[in-house]
Amino acid sequence: MKKPKKPETILAHDEGIGYAGAVVPPIFQNSLFTFKDWDAIDEAFDDRLNSFIYTRGKNPTVKMVEEKLAALAGGEKAQLFPSGMGAISAAILHCVKAGDHVISIKNMYGPANNFLVSYLKPKFDISITFVEGKEVSEFEEAIQPNTSMIYLETPSSAVFSLQDLRKIAVLARAKGIMTICDNTWATPLYQKPLEIGVDLEMHSCSKYIGGHSDVVAGVLIGKEDVIDSISVREYEWLGAKTAPFEAWLLLRSLRSLPIRMERHQQSGLRIASFLAAQPKIAKVRYPGLPDFDQRSLAEEQMTGYTGLMSFQLKTDDLDRIKAFVNALRLFKIGVSWGGHESLIYAPAISYLKELSPEQFDALGISLGDMRISVGLEHVGDLEEDLKQALEQIE
């Protein structure tokens, strides 16, 4: 048997295209595919999942990205989606039916939480138990006879807490419960939920996988039968197809994913260490720090860390907090993360509009919490920027 190729090689090469020797594959920007005769289209319909018939189903450019992401994650198959939320809602709809019970970490991605609580619960009578998720016993105790899904996100991009994927997967498998893991933070390079036993791995490709802040997309990766079922049902029937051009941009992004992640990780660690040493900062949440509270679990299930972290300013005075944020020059204010550019976002900005102060506190987040995405700029410049902005807090 041939030795499996390493990620860098898989991502840098496009094989089997063979179109005029083009080093970059073309974009298959077509809605339909034609066939030479009756038998040819007849055969294509017999093997719909592997045939190009109509771009709401399969498209060659989209398929190239799916194959690379599946190989990277160690999964059998992948389905690309037009957004991370598209992937999340399809995955959940695959796992649940009306009247089921699901378990999720309480700090799951906000819109995914809304989909469960404000949509599936009232419309389809889905009941939900939220757990903090640091102990496997929390999941064990929450299981009911009608539990059909456990939803994980580790590290969570809100509070950076981890769940023990191996133990939770063993528990869920024994009870026939599907597990979904949002793996966006770690990327398929630094954490392999499928190899650990999780059923469905999900990514927002709008973050590190895209990496250039010019694509919104998502992906689900898992066993062939699960992905095929999602492809023909939730993907094709809900009908939000991935645009070939977005897929082509992702092919471009994937070529540099390993090298970008090395830099994000290196700069991330340096910025986290810098922040942790500042007297005006109460705490830094970053799984790559040696004194991170779940460090041994991080080392057990991750092989690298990235550039997204949060820290808490010691002050709760909104004017001082705003002065700090407004003084930053290189860290731009904005949502999302994982691109080439450094960003800062204060969860208080959106949470204060949606939640009561009590609900806000219950999430374990405070006014002075800042989430930063460390980009690809020179790390010395980024450190300087944070230093001068901290000086604005009296």
Ligand SMILES: *Cc1c(COP(=O)(O)O)cnc(C)c1O
């Ligand atoms: C951004 C994000 C999503 C949603 O992805 P979109 O591509 O924006 O729909 C899901 N999970 C996490 C952790 C994210 O950061």
